[in-house]
Amino acid sequence: MLQDRLYYQDPYRTSFTTTVTQHSVDEFGRPFAVLENTAFYPTGGGQPHDTGHIADIAVVDVEEVDGEIRHYLENPLTAGGTISAEIDWSRRFDHMQQHTGQHILTAAFVELFNYPTVSFHLGRELVTIDLATEHVSNDELRAAESLANAIILENRLIEQKWVTQDELSAYSLRKQVSVDEEIRLVIIPNFDTNGCGGTHPSSTGQIGSLKIISTEKQKKNTRIHFVCGNRVLRQLGVVHDELTNVARLLSAPLGQAADATQKLLDAQHSLEKQLEAVNEQLLDVEASALAGRKTTVIRRVYSGRSMQELQKLARKTLALREQAIVILVSEDGEKLQFVASRTNSLTPDMRTISAIALPAIEGKGGGSASTVQGGGTRTMPAEDLAELLERSIPVHA
Known part of the structure; x- marks a missing residue:
């Protein structure tokens, strides 16, 4: 059963021992192993797979194929029987932060403006959601970001429940679930209830913070780029370094870089006019x-x-x-x-x-x-x- 998988029983578990039930290669020649149980999360629901090691061999990809979880390995696994394995915790926790932040930001746009999310992508640097609206104003972006961070700072407990179809009517779902059996709900009390198969922290405070980076048109939708948790600090570091370099090139204090840039642009525009003449x-x-x-x-x-x-x-x-x-x-x-x-x-x-x-x-x-x-x-x-x-x-x- 899905709920018996180790990554659902305890998403904070980083190491485990289990039994190898199969090791083989797929049709593309990639070696893989199937384990009796696993803490490795396979790609699915917009969340990327875990990485780590099985018997000291690097796990480079994890996919669910015909109901079995294949752990694709850097080198073929020769050992059988009981083995030890460990996931890359920094990658797992980053995905937990980003995925739960997506739940909260999506719910914020619905709560405030009734803009539903139609797709979600958790990338290496940025996370995106596509909202079913052609335009989102700056005021709306600020309001949704503010509400999302308020929910994060309240450190609400995050509940994860397995329910049946008959039990769904007791919950106010943000959208209809896509499965009929072994339905897993991720619940942020009094804010969001959503069917989801991803891994999530036990409380919203562990997300840290959420920052919207940019938006772009995507056909008739609006794509929101954002980051959560440690990625916010990385983005802040990148932006700070860039602004520091700009300020140095302009021979201006960091806080006056925008004014110095505007003066430079005005001077350039004036020179262009003179050159044109x-x-x-x-x-x-x-x-x-x-x-x-x-x-x-x-x-x-x-x-x-x-x-x-x-x-x-x-x-x-x-x-x-x-x-x-x-x-x-x-x-x-x-x-x-x-x-x-x-x-x-x-x-x-x-x-x-x-x-x-x-x-x-x-x-x-x-x-x-x-x-x-x-x-x-x-x-x-x-x-x-x-x-x-x-x-x-x-x-x-």
Whole structure:
């Protein structure tokens, strides 16, 4: 029976002796052992498996397969009969803290806002729940976190009961249970009753604390990232180290890092505006030089110019001429980009030259009768592409 398993009888038990009933390999060649009874929790219900050692061989995974618990081992087990085993307590207790914290936070969102949890994941660094709502406000997050921590600090006893289907009606369940037999309830009195097969501490105070880290949209749900217990301290340490490094880079006290960062961002924004103005002036000068050429077709090749710059330079150049066609090409590594544009006083359909040039560079592009642009692979030198574009003009004005 499930309730006879050692991890249910005493989730604080870390070592035990038992009998090996089977040792074999699965279809993937992974060695495993089956024990007469076990304190190793198998992956299930959103909670990861325990790790530890059996007869000094590392347990790397624990799964329930067809009703038997397989302990997957780093190396094959050769011993038979009675053996000693020990679980990794720090991992087990961490999972107990995170899983019970999830029960409490889930219940807090239901209690305060009627937002049910539709999924739960206990990860290596963070824990997540998905709430059945598209938006959770900051005020709601703070309220749920505050209620959860209040329940934790009250150090309420956590009851774990095995009941039958007939006995379920006596309990107010947060959601319907998914099994018909050997139903296990985890109860936080006057707050939450939930069917669960995970391991939990004996009181809420052992969770320590709970902290919501972030949220994200997940289809029509909202995913809440949070941590409990010792993970809160680890997260605090990470954040403190990062802020300390930021403050050092800014030559500012830790408490003034945000103000110093804002000043730096303001200065950067101001410099970007100045640089943009200078670039505009340089483009004006460059356009003036191009427009001064005594040819109808103005052709120029560049290196490392963006499409936006090419388009802007073409517009500025044509604005200074009554009749002209501008062909600008830029090469950047193994890529080519071009812009070809004309004044409205001329008639060539620039899409004609684009249709010839794009296949030659295995590229894509678009535009109108007066202006086209595109990009592709550097199948030829940039100057050759510029010449091809000019030769493809159907009529020179």
